[in-house]
Amino acid sequence: MTRQARAGLAFTLPVLIATTVVLVVPTLGALLLSVTDFDIYALADLRNLRFVGLGNYAELLRTPLFWHAVGNTALFAAIGVPAAIGTSLATALLLNSATVRWKPVWRLMLFAPDVTTLVATALVWRYVLDTRSGLLNYALSLAGIGPVDWLGDPATSIPATLIFIVWKVFGYNMLVFTAALATVPHELHEAARLDGAGMWARFRHVTLPAIGPALLLAAVLSVGGFLQTFDExxxxxxxxPAQSTLTVMYFMYDQGFTWWNMGMGSAIAILLFGAAVALTAVQTRIGRRREWL
Structure with missing residues (x-):
């Protein structure tokens, strides 16, 4: 082994060890638990542990509440991913404009929610969405619209939660898009403008292909994040209300830590992991077909 190879191994080995301990070992452990009936009785005495094979997975497929959680998670992702990426890209394009002043200040303010404690921001939003004294209902009252029970009505609970999630996470993608936009050669826009291309044509044929890799990265991270919706x-x-915001991660938490059915909870985790990997592969393939990579 050459000296350069040894140096590279010395730098990467700590990361590989940490990744193995933090990610690989727990994943393999969850895979093993998912084929057992590990519960609170097995936690007290391992002799109570039984191998059930694919029984947990079969039971999940027969559980209506699991499919309800899958539907809610899919709805969160289907609405939240385009909303988060769209608002992030629009904000980045606005901040990239030469007419906007104090750009570092705006970026800092817009990125702040992403690094702010979730519990603190969630409590603030609970007051904003409050039925009686919430700021949002007060704004609606000025337009002659009656109060809405945002978090207490199954019809509005997902949109209200999504507003909070998008506000919380869009700052990260905004910074990614801002950095990508800074690398787009100004000469390309000038050439397109001289050829008669309008604003939309320049965005479609110049900006989007140039920031394609960043767009793909944001899509992959956003899909993975919304599939793991739990904290909010x-x-x-x-x-x-009425389990209208129950997600797959929340269902996994209930099974594992409320009912101490660790085997079932691990099976849910493995299914969610598989779905995330499959969707990432599909997104990457689409990105390559569009020559973004």
């Missing part, structure tokens, strides 16, 4: 419904609605 847990703090805002506790999965309610």
């Amino acid at each position: 419904p847990y703090v805002m609605t506790q999965g309610g």
Whole structure:
């Protein structure tokens, strides 16, 4: 082994060890638990542990509440991912404009929610969405619209939670898009403008292809993040009302830590992991077909 190879191994080995301990070992452990009936009785005495094979997975497929959680998670992702990426890209394009002043200040303010404690921001949003004294209902009252029970009505609980989630996470993608836009050669826009291309044509044929890799990265991270939606419904609605904001992650938490059915909870985790990997592969393939990579 060459000296350069040894140096590279010395730098990467700590990361590989940490990744193995933090990610690989727990994943393999969850895979093993998912084929057992590990519960609170097995936790007290391992002799109570039984191998059930694919029984947990079969039971999940027969559980209506699991499919309800899958539907809610799919709805969160289907609405939240385009909303988060769209608002992030629009904000980045606005901040990239030469007419906007104090750009570092705006970026800092817009990125702040992403690094702010979730519980603190969730409590603030609970007051904003409050039925009686919430700021949002007060704004609606000025337009002659009656109060809305945002978090207490199954019809509005997901949109209300999504507003909070998008506000909380869009700052990260905004910074990614801002950095990508800074790398787009100004000469390309000038050439397109001289050829008679309008604003939309320049965005479609110049900006989007140039920031394609960043767009793909944001899509992959956003899909993975929305598939793992848990904190926001847990703090805002506790999965309610009427389980309207129950997600797969929340269902996994209930099975594993409320009912101590660790085998079932691990099976849910493995299914969610598989779904995330499959969707990432599909997104990457689409990105390559569009020559974004």
